[in-house]
Amino acid sequence: MAAPEERDLTQEQTEKLLQFQDLTGIESMDQCRHTLEQHNWNIEAAVQDRLNEQEGVPSVFNPPPSRPLQVNTADHRIYSYVVSRPQPRGLLGWGYYLIMLPFRFTYYTILDIFRFALRFIRPDPRSRVTDPVGDIVSFMHSFEEKYGRAHPVFYQGTYSQALNDAKRELRFLLVYLHGDDHQDSDEFCRNTLCAPEVISLINTRMLFWACSTNKPEGYRVSQALRENTYPFLAMIMLKDRRMTVVGRLEGLIQPDDLINQLTFIMDANQTYLVSERLEREERNQTQVLRQQQDEAYLASLRADQEKERKKREERERKRRKEEEVQQQKLAEERRRQNLQEEKERKLECLPPEPSADDPESVKIIFKLPNDTRVERRFHFSQSLTVIHDFLFSLKESPEKFQIEANFPRRVLPCVPSEEWPNPPTLQEAGLSHTEVLFVQDLTDE
Numbered sequence: 001m002a003a004p005e006e007r008d009l010t011q012e013q014t015e016k017l018l019q020f021q022d023l024t025g026i027e028s029m030d031q032c033r034h035t036l037e038q039h040n041w042n043i044e045a046a047v048q049d050r051l052n053e054q055e056g057v058p059s060v061f062n063p064p065p066s067r068p069l070q071v072n073t074a075d076h077r078i079y080s081y082v083v084s085r086p087q088p089r090g091l092l093g094w095g096y097y098l099i100m101l102p103f104r105f106t107y108y109t110i111l112d113i114f115r116f117a118l119r120f121i122r123p124d125p126r127s128r129v130t131d132p133v134g135d136i137v138s139f140m141h142s143f144e145e146k147y148g149r150a151h152p153v154f155y156q157g158t159y160s161q162a163l164n165d166a167k168r169e170l171r172f173l174l175v176y177l178h179g180d181d182h183q184d185s186d187e188f189c190r191n192t193l194c195a196p197e198v199i200s201l202i203n204t205r206m207l208f209w210a211c212s213t214n215k216p217e218g219y220r221v222s223q224a225l226r227e228n229t230y231p232f233l234a235m236i237m238l239k240d241r242r243m244t245v246v247g248r249l250e251g252l253i254q255p256d257d258l259i260n261q262l263t264f265i266m267d268a269n270q271t272y273l274v275s276e277r278l279e280r281e282e283r284n285q286t287q288v289l290r291q292q293q294d295e296a297y298l299a300s301l302r303a304d305q306e307k308e309r310k311k312r313e314e315r316e317r318k319r320r321k322e323e324e325v326q327q328q329k330l331a332e333e334r335r336r337q338n339l340q341e342e343k344e345r346k347l348e349c350l351p352p353e354p355s356a357d358d359p360e361s362v363k364i365i366f367k368l369p370n371d372t373r374v375e376r377r378f379h380f381s382q383s384l385t386v387i388h389d390f391l392f393s394l395k396e397s398p399e400k401f402q403i404e405a406n407f408p409r410r411v412l413p414c415v416p417s418e419e420w421p422n423p424p425t426l427q428e429a430g431l432s433h434t435e436v437l438f439v440q441d442l443t444d445e
Contacts, residue, residue: 083249146189150196166238233253364377372396385423
């Protein structure tokens with residue numbers, strides 16, 4: 001069963017729809033169908049338009065805002081080739097021409113008067129371009145219905161887009177303005193424009209844009225190019241950095257003559273395109289060189305900035321290190337000051353030393369870690385804490401220490417602990433009248 005998007009489609013259209021989806025990767029079948037319908041189910045044109053969109057070129061169905069056409073038509077060196085209608089031959093031909101001349105004069109005079117008067121009643125609807133792409137597509141459809149599909153590849157976009165593409169790609173742009181009411185338009189399209197050799201030349205060497213002057217887009221271009229008669233062809237190219245009309249072909253021209261004239265115009269102006277290509281390449285090379293120089297400068301700048309950043313970080317690291325060392329010095333100085341104040345306080349709080357003849361006195365000789373000896377008397381009833389405070393107040397004693405007795409070898413509990421919340425007295429600790437105690441340094445532990 002067909003999907004909803006594929007209903008009411010022929011087998012050929014369904015195949016094109018699936019093929020277009022495979023080529024473009026568009027998931028929405030509705031979008032695929034809408035795009036193909038815009039291009040009259042021409043899958044090549046639809047795919048090309050999709051690729052142009054992906055490359056950043058505006059879609060022919062989403063043209064950029066309209067702006068005045070900027071094409072130089074004032075160059076007096078424009079090559080102009082006008083094909084006049086053949087003169088009557090023979091007596092019969094002249095007779096027919098003279099008989100039809102009053103009728104033809106009257107017809108065109110009345111037609112011009114009617115058109116002139118109509119402008120005051122109703123403005124020319126062609127003066128308002130509302131859907132330029134729709135005008136192009138409509139002309140393409142009517143052309144193919146009348147003359148078949150064997151024709152030069154039409155540029156499927158607005159006139160402005162065709163100019164921009166020709167300028168960007170440095171290609172010739174051939175513009176054809178179709179006069180629907182002109183007597184020579186049908187013969188030109190059928191016999192000249194659709195001739196195989198003409199198709200081959202146009203498709204291989206230039207862009208081809210065409211529209212009817214009855215359409216607003218074609219009428220707008222007609223006002224810019226100001227053709228004199230139909231069929232009308234204009235060759236446009238980038239010349240002196242401006243899109244310029246370099247050739248005008250007007251009238252019913254035959255295929256061989258058209259090929260010769262187009263070839264002559266292109267050969268005469270090819271040097272401008274070559275010069276522009278060289279200038280563009282030079283500009284591109286200059287731009288690449290400037291970009292490389294900018295990149296090198298930025299790389300050098302980034303390297304300098306990185307060096308400066310590392311220098312700042314190194315300076316900051318040294319500053320922090322110096323501050324840290326300074327803070328450590330200050331902390332050490334404060335610690336030493338506090339320690340000295342604590343020693344002085346302990347010294348002031350010590351009880352007086354008993355006399356040598358006091359029977360309750362104990363003579364203790366302290367052996368300090370630096371091998372110095374200190375001697376002092378204490379009272380048996382005093383706590384071991386007094387011994388500790390005495391040693392702490394000495395300048396030679398370490399900050400942290402413990403006191404050890406030798407016989408028996410033991411550590412005296414001179415400071416409060418869990419086992420000895422209240423340190424014992426000298427007598428309770430089993431000290432004799434004369435003792436030698438050792439001071440063990442615990443500062444580094």
